[in-house]
Amino acid sequence: MEKKRNTFSGSLGFVLAAAGSAVGLGNIWRFPYLAAKDGGGLFLVIYLILALTFGYTLLVTEVSIGRKTKQSPLTAYKKLNKKWGFLGIIASLVPVIIFPYYITIGGWVVKYFLAFLTGKGTEAAQDGYFTGFITSDIEPVILMLIFLAVTAFIVFRGVNKGIESFSKIIMPLLILLVIGIAIFSITIKKTGDDGIVRTGVEGLKLYLIPNLDGLTVKSFFTVLLDAMGQLFFSLSVAMGIMIAYGSYVRDDAALNKSVGQIEIFDTVVAFLAGVMIIPAVYVFSGTEGMAQGPSLMFVSLPKVFAQMGKVGNVIGCLFFAMVLFAAFTSAVSVMEAIVASIMDEFHTSRAKAGIIELIVAIVVGTIVCLGYNKLYFEVKLPNGSIAQILDIMDYISNNIMMPIVAIGTCILIGWISKPQTVIEEVQKNGEKFSRKGMYVVMVKFITPILLFILFLKSIGLLTFI
Template identity: 50%
Template structure:
């Protein structure tokens, strides 16, 4: 194990960086439309309960694995038991698959920011604007490359001077923007009906589908089962209280998701006259429905510009963590220096992201698994690999190295891990059952046998 590993310089630096990883596009656009699709407050309640139980247990395990071994995913599993190195390899595959296509979407965000800041909100609200834009060849690739290069520059500067400093700047601004836009939205006529729908649970809306959807969102939102939290944990000082840090990351992540929903659900509700169908636009919510909402509002261009700055901050803090995870794994394995590794990863991502971009245009005839290229990568990484990695991690912690290994790490340097029973029960018994259910439902859903 290496002794000269970089460290976050402070507890707040670690929390903001890890929270920045967790807070991404999943919080800003995926969470609100899932809330609408699965009964508003019912989904919200399920998500919060899962976040403070399952999310807490798995995030604690991953950060502790990284901090204990001072290594990224492959090295961490191998150091604790060489037979289970393959779990680290699978975890490493997740960011390798996600980062290129995620950055394509990040490029779309930059494009929309430039559209709104240049006063073209009305054009962006047209029905065909988004499909025509992503169907082009040059423009989407240009914005994707710009997003990718910005991400690489931050990673190039390293943990302290790059990731930590950018996170300390972007995360507080992201919080202020999210809360500020949410409060403004509440002043719009008809918005309060949307608030009631958003925060009021109705148990008649509860179903297994709601639970599984909330669980799937938790992965997407909290950067679990990607090797990210193991990598960030490896940069965490042992003097930093692990349990408190995880709880604070959860508060950041769930809080941003909550305010994103409070921003988007009431706005669309007011715009559509209370018709929740407008919220069921899925991925199109952010790029098709919301521009229409902004165009219909007073000061819509200003609000749209602020919104897409917010989304850019969320997207780029997550892309930084994805890229840093890949860079860290390669540096640990091949003993390369950071600059060389970051450039190699940048070139890889640029080459791999182009097919995902062209899949909506000149390559739209290529339909792996009956999906666009981007959607296929998303399905493989999020619906198949991540539940498998999480399930194997639970088995590894629960029955191979035993929960005591993680508990001892959480108790390092006089800290007192208070959630021992919760952690042990969830990681050994509760989480595996839910993860198997998610994996089965994902496969059946893809086969058209079961619709989530």
């Protein structure tokens, strides 16, 4: 049993670990897809404004709760207020639900990385390749277990030797790969069958320049809610992770500065993901290829790499290596939130807590994998979408539980414990809380209202937007 709580060795370790958690699969495919769908630069501007206000409020609140209580989410809320322990239970259940399907998707990334690494990128670009893979019986389970094994190994090594050391190596590599692929994407050009020459620079303009054609009040609110939803999920808030990581932050660390650096990391990587993907997809698939949604990463992009010739296999390999790095850093943080909660609630060792979660993840992760073949079924969700096991778990965690946790956290801090709880934690070492006035207004009024609107839309009760 850990008598003394481990801490990150310094602010850099915390920032890289937290940024690694924030930079996940959602940044790589969902951000570019939404940007392309929602008018390019318009989405970017709204996202940036929300990152500095809405996102910052949620992030600094959770990190402060963690450092103040020195507890994981399951026990942190009831330490702040005994009557609010239920919120900690919900917050802890979120990563428990997310982890099995996240490692399943991580296994998919491993599949594509190995395909391009072994020179089989053209096969991965064939129609039916992705569907054939996920509907097979054994391979998705094996690759899921491989992804889980690496994730668990890092978590079992602890805060310093595992999470922090891993993040210090992987995050710089991830940034270098993102920048390198983004530069390459801008420089490519191709003459289409119609004789039109398309360039990466033109695709970049589509991404950066706001498209206001046909903009209405309704479409503006759609962009606003899309940007808010993306930011809400990409920052790893409302799933206990930032509270767990915050509990490992030393009391002498500059908390406000660190949160600002996490914001920058997450926003820059999300932006560069768009620079990587949108110009390349535009050059080889036109504007139609930019609106592929969730299938963008596993269906559309392999086709783009295949059209690049010999260099496509190399670029595809580097791209999926980068995606794999992002998947690992996020998966590690999700598993750590669960393990930390078990350790704090039941006063057990990291090894025992890790084994418990490992067993649960193997069982449920296998069920998720089989949800595309032996256990396949379809149901219609309240928001109108057709779903199977993975989609149902994603809907429950992301659309229902996470907004509830975030709204509850705002109410607790804004009205019960009062904003001064966070303000005092940020200013503990004499650090200036530069956005203090904005924070008070956001946590008490604007953020919970925006979250409630997002929640209503997520569960299908706000159909006019």
